[in-house]
Amino acid sequence: MSVLVTGIGELTTNDDELGTLRHAAVVLDGDRVAWVGGAADAPDADERVDVAGRAALPGWVDSHTHLVFAGDRTAEFAARMAGEPYTAGGIAVTVEATRAADDAALVANLRRHVAEAVAQGTTYLETKTGYGLTVPDEVRSAVIAAREVDEVTFLGAHLVPPGWSADDYVTLVCGEMLDAVAPRVRWADVFCEAGAFDAEQSRAVLTAAARRGLGLRVHGNQLGPGPGVRLAVEMGAASVDHCTHLEPSDVDALASSDTVATLLPACDLSTRQPLPDARALLAAGATVALASNCNPGSSYTSSMAFCVATAVLQMRMSVAEAVRAATWGGARALRRERGDGAVGVLRPGARADLHVLDAPSVTHLAYRPGVPLTHAVWRAGRRYR
Numbered sequence: 001m002s003v004l005v006t007g008i009g010e011l012t013t014n015d016d017e018l019g020t021l022r023h024a025a026v027v028l029d030g031d032r033v034a035w036v037g038g039a040a041d042a043p044d045a046d047e048r049v050d051v052a053g054r055a056a057l058p059g060w061v062d063s064h065t066h067l068v069f070a071g072d073r074t075a076e077f078a079a080r081m082a083g084e085p086y087t088a089g090g091i092a093v094t095v096e097a098t099r100a101a102d103d104a105a106l107v108a109n110l111r112r113h114v115a116e117a118v119a120q121g122t123t124y125l126e127t128k129t130g131y132g133l134t135v136p137d138e139v140r141s142a143v144i145a146a147r148e149v150d151e152v153t154f155l156g157a158h159l160v161p162p163g164w165s166a167d168d169y170v171t172l173v174c175g176e177m178l179d180a181v182a183p184r185v186r187w188a189d190v191f192c193e194a195g196a197f198d199a200e201q202s203r204a205v206l207t208a209a210a211r212r213g214l215g216l217r218v219h220g221n222q223l224g225p226g227p228g229v230r231l232a233v234e235m236g237a238a239s240v241d242h243c244t245h246l247e248p249s250d251v252d253a254l255a256s257s258d259t260v261a262t263l264l265p266a267c268d269l270s271t272r273q274p275l276p277d278a279r280a281l282l283a284a285g286a287t288v289a290l291a292s293n294c295n296p297g298s299s300y301t302s303s304m305a306f307c308v309a310t311a312v313l314q315m316r317m318s319v320a321e322a323v324r325a326a327t328w329g330g331a332r333a334l335r336r337e338r339g340d341g342a343v344g345v346l347r348p349g350a351r352a353d354l355h356v357l358d359a360p361s362v363t364h365l366a367y368r369p370g371v372p373l374t375h376a377v378w379r380a381g382r383r384y385r
């Protein structure tokens with residue numbers, strides 16, 4: 001079944017040759033993009049959808065979420081807004097609620113959040129384990145996530161659970177836990193931060209994960225300067241996420257590496273941290289991604305449009321830079337930006353992930369912040385709205 005989406009007033013492709021097209025059309029065939037070009041030259045298809053001059057772009061690629069969870073942390077958020085600092089200690093509250101929830105409750109909660117994201121134009125989604133922190137609970141989170149999202153990351157090293165010494169827990173993660181979870185996930189991550197895991201503990205987790213063939217990601221430099229970025233670069237991680245507190249040497253290390261700097265501005269706002277210095281990263285030549293970090297503690301939003309608007313309005317990214325970071329950048333952070341079935345890009349052979357805005361240009365994403373602008377979404381060729 002093919003669909004011709006035509007009458008696109010402005011089409012962002014993220015393809016180096018196609019660029020941004022006016023008066024454009026896209027043909028989706030099954031779960032792939034079959035054709036991209038000027039509307040006047042478009043081939044026939046089984047179905048025709050005229051979007052009447054609206055802007056279209058690749059679906060958002062949300063490369064950082066924590067959606068296998070139960071429970072609620074409204075009270076923690078309210079206390080924070082009243083002046084309490086964010087310490088990540090609340091992770092333990094979600095761990096307790098997640099362990100107590102049955103599978104059906106976890107699946108329902110995950111599906112609700114994925115549906116919420118897709119309705120806002122997110123078409124490719126990563127999520128993490130990390131609220132289980134026992135072997136069976138981490139396996140359960142990975143199994144549930146793998147059924148519902150595109151990419152799963154093992155984050156057994158999210159926090160040292162109560163009752164454990166850090167060294168004993170790292171030994172568990174590096175051995176029995178990774179043995180059990182690794183076959184079910186593509187990525188491993190570690191929260192390298194004061195109060196979570198130090199550089200040596202984080203290196204041990206990443207080394208053990210790499211030995212089992214997993215790709216690497218790091219939570220780093222979220223709550224203060226630290227070794228996370230340097231470690232991620234040293235270990236060849238695909239992405240280091242947060243990057244809120246960067247030294248000039250961190251920026252230089254990222255710029256001379258293949259590690260993507262994934263910025264999570266909704267988290268920084270919700271935890272009253274400064275916003276990351278996207279301009280320094282871009283000026284140095286680092287690859288930047290934007291992601292929601294949707295989780296019940298530090299960033300309870302699934303809105304990539306909110307992240308884009310914040311990046312433009314408060315981090316001085318251009319609209320083009322922010323849109324690219326939330327689409328192609330996320331795909332690059334997940335190493336899915338190339339080849340057959342690529343995401344974050346519209347070209348023949350890419351996955352049929354298309355987001356049509358109720359606006360004539362992507363500029364409206366920042367010009368009209370907070371306004372729901374998603375008009376239509378195709379995810380792997382299936383229309384969701």
Ligand code: NIG
Pocket residue numbers: 066088090091094191219222267293295296297298299
């Ligand atoms: O990415 N930094 C660590 N992990 C999450 C927070 C999770 C939570 O507070 O529940 C993050 O912000």
